[in-house]
Amino acid sequence: xxxxxxxxxxxxQSTTPMLSHPKANPVGRLAEVDQTTEAELKQAVLWGDPHAxxxxxxxxxxxxxxxxxxxxxxxxxxxxxxxxxxxxxxxxALTDHVExxxxxxxxxxxxxxxxxGMLDLVSRSRDEGAMLYAGYxxxxxxxxxxxxxxxxxxxxxxxxxxxxxxxxLAKSPKTGFGMEGYLRREETGALxxxxxxxxLNAASDTPGCETRWVxxxxxxxxxxxxEVNWQRSVDRMDNEVLLEIFSEHGSNECQDLxxxxxxxxxxxxVYSSQGSAQAALQAGLLVGFVAGTDSHDANPGSTEDGPGxxxxxxxxxxxxxxxxxxxxxxxxxxxxxxxxxxAPTEQAVFDGLLARHTVASTVVLDGLELWVEDPMGQTYxxxxxxxxxxxxxxxxxxxxxxxxxxxxxYGESVMANDWFTVQLGEPRYxxxxxxxxxxxxxxxxxxxxxx
Numbered sequence: 001x002x003x004x005x006x007x008x009x010x011x012x013q014s015t016t017p018m019l020s021h022p023k024a025n026p027v028g029r030l031a032e033v034d035q036t037t038e039a040e041l042k043q044a045v046l047w048g049d050p051h052a053x054x055x056x057x058x059x060x061x062x063x064x065x066x067x068x069x070x071x072x073x074x075x076x077x078x079x080x081x082x083x084x085x086x087x088x089x090x091x092x093a094l095t096d097h098v099e100x101x102x103x104x105x106x107x108x109x110x111x112x113x114x115x116x117g118m119l120d121l122v123s124r125s126r127d128e129g130a131m132l133y134a135g136y137x138x139x140x141x142x143x144x145x146x147x148x149x150x151x152x153x154x155x156x157x158x159x160x161x162x163x164x165x166x167x168x169l170a171k172s173p174k175t176g177f178g179m180e181g182y183l184r185r186e187e188t189g190a191l192x193x194x195x196x197x198x199x200l201n202a203a204s205d206t207p208g209c210e211t212r213w214v215x216x217x218x219x220x221x222x223x224x225x226x227e228v229n230w231q232r233s234v235d236r237m238d239n240e241v242l243l244e245i246f247s248e249h250g251s252n253e254c255q256d257l258x259x260x261x262x263x264x265x266x267x268x269x270v271y272s273s274q275g276s277a278q279a280a281l282q283a284g285l286l287v288g289f290v291a292g293t294d295s296h297d298a299n300p301g302s303t304e305d306g307p308g309x310x311x312x313x314x315x316x317x318x319x320x321x322x323x324x325x326x327x328x329x330x331x332x333x334x335x336x337x338x339x340x341x342x343a344p345t346e347q348a349v350f351d352g353l354l355a356r357h358t359v360a361s362t363v364v365l366d367g368l369e370l371w372v373e374d375p376m377g378q379t380y381x382x383x384x385x386x387x388x389x390x391x392x393x394x395x396x397x398x399x400x401x402x403x404x405x406x407x408x409x410y411g412e413s414v415m416a417n418d419w420f421t422v423q424l425g426e427p428r429y430x431x432x433x434x435x436x437x438x439x440x441x442x443x444x445x446x447x448x449x450x451x
Contacts, residue, residue: 043371044344046336046352047364048091051137051150051218051247051292052300054080054121056103056114057096058182062298071298074105074112077121080298085129087301088364089333091349093152093292094118098136098189099165104181111183115160122156130300131346136163137218139226142192146226147235147275148218149193150244150292151200154350155211162203162211164189164196197237214353216242216290219249221275222267224326228275230283242353245277245360245444246291248327253431253444255279259411261431264442265329281409281427281447288356288383288446289429291332303330303363335359335368337381356383360444363436369396370430370445382430383446386422391448393418397434405431424450 053060054070054077061068062076070076077094084092096118102111118134125132135152153162165185190196197215204211217235220228220243228235245252246265254262255278257271273279280287295302336352337359338344352358359370359382372391373379380386393416395404405413406420406428416430430445 043340043369044338044342044348045368046090046338046344046349047301048089048093048131048334048336048349049084049087049292049295049300049331050093050152050216050290050334050353051095051244052080052084052092052295052298053096053137054094054298056100056112056117056182057137057296058100059296060096060298061296064297069107070105074108074110076103076117077298078124080121080300081125081128081130081132083298083302084132084300087299087303088366089130089301090344091131091133091336091346092300093133093135093150094121095135095137095150095152098138098151098163099184100182101165101185102183104183106181113160115163119157131349133346133349134158138190138196138215140191140193142195142234145192145234147193147220147228148226149196149215150218151196151213151215152353153204153211153213154346156346158211159203159206159209161206161209162200162213164199164203193235193237197239201239212350212354214242214350216240216244216287217275218244218294219247219252219326220244220277220280221252221272222249222326223270223272227272229272230280230285231274236280236283236285240280240285240287241356242290242358243277243280243285243287244292245289246329246332246362246442248294248329248331250328253277254411255282256411260413261405261433262411264440267328277444278407278409278411286356286385286427286449288353288358289360289444290334290353290358291360291362291444292334293331294327295331296327301333301364303333306330330362332360332362333364335361335365337370339381340379355381356446357381358383358446360446362441362443365398365443367396367398368443370394372448380448382448385449385451388422388424388450390419390421393420393430395430395432397432399434399436401432401434402440403431403433407431422448422450426450 055062062071072078104111190199250265255273255276337357404416406416407413427447429447432443
């Protein structure tokens with residue numbers, strides 16, 4: 001790839017779907033630099049799913065055609081890493097619900113501490129094609145609070161103390177789908193987002209438990225199960241670095257759904273504009289974008305099988321049939337873009353997440369390359385804070401896009417040209433639409449911020 005800059009796409013569109021990539025990391029060349037080795041010119045793009053569930057979640061459903069029991073008896077989630085690799089992922093996060101302490105196999109009566117089970121899956125995943133991070137889905141249980149956040153840890157040996165209970169309830173055990181049971185945690189944990197972030201800041205620095213972590217709002221613009229209001233200080237955390245812009249719940253992008261393109265996978269009846277990505281940018285948050293499947297069938301990166309099963313299991317003709325509850329979309333995936341020369345490691349994935357070097361997408365796109373450069377040739381990635389000025393967009397895609405827009409925090413958009421301006425107080429992000437096999441696919445690159 002040469003260094004002329006500008007938006008580059010193939011002259012003809014492939015007729016073969018390119019919805020997955022080999023386990024070898026796709027690489028692209030940034031700028032040509034004299035006396036630079038080939039390795040230093042590579043940009044690794046690591047595709048992942050930051051939010052997926054196994055049978056250790058109360059609404060997990062690993063086998064919809066077999067009463068949703070775990071695929072491996074006594075070992076829910078065991079096939080997740082190989083499935084993720086088959087779906088084109090380099091990494092994913094297992095984020096089963098935090099309010100339960102033990103998984104119970106009701107067919108044998110044996111119980112398994114959920115956190116121990118998750119960490120065991122993390123250690124096993126290294127040989128199964130996709131890097132796995134342990135985390136959880138947390139729910140705000142403060143007065144009037146209902147929104148959810150996803151928490152992910154870098155360390156594969158994260159202490160159990162980093163998993164504070166939320167929403168403790170008296171009912172125990174709770175039977176979920178099929179032959180599963182879950183023992184609720186009775187102790188009180190982090191009930192509000194502020195308590196959660198304060199707890200994680202302190203606990204992750206405890207000797208023996210040191211680890212990096214990231215937390216972001218899940219389905220932030222939907223009143224069911226629960227929305228965020230970015231204007232409220234109790235919902236907006238100072239060290240918020242990521243925002244989920246798309247999942248099986250739908251798109252959380254726009255504050256004004258009447259603007260062009262904002263009807264993309266949204267449900268107006270349960271949509272709250274104050275929880276949108278654009279509202280977060282208006283509130284001054286420097287957040288990057290991620291997308292996940294919220295897969296409830298132990299199938300990370302499954303963007304082609306429609307919304308996953310959740311909420312209830314109906315009995316039809318003597319068999320359990322999962323009912324789709326709040327899931328409305330196929331879900332999405334997240335690309336972590338690495339600087340040239342950075343090795344594609346577990347640490348690099350977390351570096352990219354914390355630096356907001358991310359692109360949210362409805363589909364894995366092998367061959368994606370994206371960066372900008374200033375007139376002097378200095379390169380930057382989405383999510384970076386840039387000096388105020390003009391920058392050249394470099395973009396490579398395996399399909400010809402139908403539109404490439406620069407969108408500001410108010411939803412105003414312009415067609416993206418080779419050069420664009422970044423100004424103080426005006427974050428701008430790329431929204432890229434493509435048509436693949438007659439279906440509209442969308443990418444959202446994390447905003448560029450001026451300093």
